[in-house]
Amino acid sequence: MAVVVRGARMLLAHTPGLVRHGSKPARELARDPALLDRLAARLRPYAAAAAYPPNRVFLGALSPDALAALPRPWFEAAGPEDVRGPHGFLVPEETFYGFLKADDEFDLIWLDEGFVAEIRDALIRHPLTVPEDLARVGEGKPASAIRGRLETDDALPLTLRDGRLIGCVGRAHEEDASLAADILLENLATKSAAVLALRTLITDGLAEAATIPYVINSGEEAVGDRYQRGGGNLAKAIAERCACREASGADVKAFCCGPVHAFVTAAALVEAGVFEQVAIVGGCSLAKLGMKFQGHLAKGHPIIEDALAGFAALVGRDDGRSPILRLDAIGRHSVGAGGAQQAILEALTVKPLERIALRLRDVDRYATELHNPEATEPAGSGNVPLLNYRLLAALAVARGEIPREGLGDFVARHGMPGFAPTQGHVASAVPFLAHAVDGLTQGTMQRVMFLAKGSLFLGRMTQMSDGLSFILERNSRLTTEPEDRSS
Amino acid sequence: MMLKGKKILAIGERDGVPGPAIARCAQQAGAEVVLEMTHCFV
Numbered sequence: 001m002a003v004v005v006r007g008a009r010m011l012l013a014h015t016p017g018l019v020r021h022g023s024k025p026a027r028e029l030a031r032d033p034a035l036l037d038r039l040a041a042r043l044r045p046y047a048a049a050a051a052y053p054p055n056r057v058f059l060g061a062l063s064p065d066a067l068a069a070l071p072r073p074w075f076e077a078a079g080p081e082d083v084r085g086p087h088g089f090l091v092p093e094e095t096f097y098g099f100l101k102a103d104d105e106f107d108l109i110w111l112d113e114g115f116v117a118e119i120r121d122a123l124i125r126h127p128l129t130v131p132e133d134l135a136r137v138g139e140g141k142p143a144s145a146i147r148g149r150l151e152t153d154d155a156l157p158l159t160l161r162d163g164r165l166i167g168c169v170g171r172a173h174e175e176d177a178s179l180a181a182d183i184l185l186e187n188l189a190t191k192s193a194a195v196l197a198l199r200t201l202i203t204d205g206l207a208e209a210a211t212i213p214y215v216i217n218s219g220e221e222a223v224g225d226r227y228q229r230g231g232g233n234l235a236k237a238i239a240e241r242c243a244c245r246e247a248s249g250a251d252v253k254a255f256c257c258g259p260v261h262a263f264v265t266a267a268a269l270v271e272a273g274v275f276e277q278v279a280i281v282g283g284c285s286l287a288k289l290g291m292k293f294q295g296h297l298a299k300g301h302p303i304i305e306d307a308l309a310g311f312a313a314l315v316g317r318d319d320g321r322s323p324i325l326r327l328d329a330i331g332r333h334s335v336g337a338g339g340a341q342q343a344i345l346e347a348l349t350v351k352p353l354e355r356i357a358l359r360l361r362d363v364d365r366y367a368t369e370l371h372n373p374e375a376t377e378p379a380g381s382g383n384v385p386l387l388n389y390r391l392l393a394a395l396a397v398a399r400g401e402i403p404r405e406g407l408g409d410f411v412a413r414h415g416m417p418g419f420a421p422t423q424g425h426v427a428s429a430v431p432f433l434a435h436a437v438d439g440l441t442q443g444t445m446q447r448v449m450f451l452a453k454g455s456l457f458l459g460r461m462t463q464m465s466d467g468l469s470f471i472l473e474r475n476s477r478l479t480t481e482p483e484d485r486s487s
Numbered sequence: 488m489m490l491k492g493k494k495i496l497a498i499g500e501r502d503g504v505p506g507p508a509i510a511r512c513a514q515q516a517g518a519e520v521v522l523e524m525t526h527c528f529v
Contacts, residue, residue: 424529
């Protein structure tokens, strides 16, 4: 029995007010509080984030090829201010704070009562709001209560882009560092981003909440307490908020290649008949907001890393239409493979392709590290996707698949520009998922490879990297006329 | 560049050359590696 990816949806929350709580800005602001004014002056308004071409690609309103054709800097491009694209929503920060409160089970978030009154209509109108969200947001707290909590409770302020204080997040324990306000804000933001992505998948008719038996979360958060840091299972908390009443779940952790591991695990569970379908989710990385802000300030650019990201997808049994996940061609970077880039790429691309008698150029597109270069280049971190695609093309040259002078053409034909926010695991391969499903069902693509790498060495338990890949292939039963999904 | 007898900080990159590979090359050239590290810049 074949396993397919039924669909995928993405989520962006434009949260310039939360940039100050990103790991790098928070550390720099603690050293130099006067930096806040310079940082705030370069935060983009919602309209600019909505028109930003990489965000539009992330949400499916623009193709990666169209982005490649646009002149840089992309942040100067004018464009429609879409609230949502075909693949997902761009949620404004005011509304996102409302969702954050709705997902809060322990009264961690306090929102100002005046602010709650202001956002109520927007929350009611938002297509991802469910009726119980409004009751959970409640009436808010008096401004004096919020100020009092900030003064006495190690709470963190919640502000809008313009610096206006609209609430706070408190700690959940006096001594437990795993339950401090900053950690809880990170975890709650991850939960909300994943909830909104999964709700999009459901409201778009790509999944039915009541029939999802298992959810795998692949985010980078570490939910737990002092006795079990990273104890996890945010998956089940996300399922609960998406009305997946029959679902259980678990988290799969593997740094940035967590999502690819999650897809392989989910596909194996479906193939083995354990579950008929499995939802895969990944929430945001609040810690990475403003990660490269110093480079942006130095170059006079806007702070590009001002959005939180999430995704959700459904893996299920072959429906005769959706792209097949080739379980016979999983690429893995093994312990013994070595740490050189060539060794990693060979393990992830050449070896699985050889197993099914294919060559590198038989794959239409490679979805690898898709970080937006406008986020990374001003900070001296280079163009990560281009670096990876050049290496892949060099591998094709070394194997005699293409001539040396065909290297640039291979990059253009099989690669794509980076368009994902630097949100860790979310930027690794998965931003192309919904584009791939479209191209493999409604377009002319035959095969897409998703490959991701994980920086295991960052946790100081090994010097190794990690990597995993899978191939999505056009369903051989797919007729030229797409089937009616409702039947 | 002659590395023999020099002290080396080998700082590698996840999407480029990893730290241990730089360190091994430097050691082969006679350098003393005093720090070996790989960073991820995304």
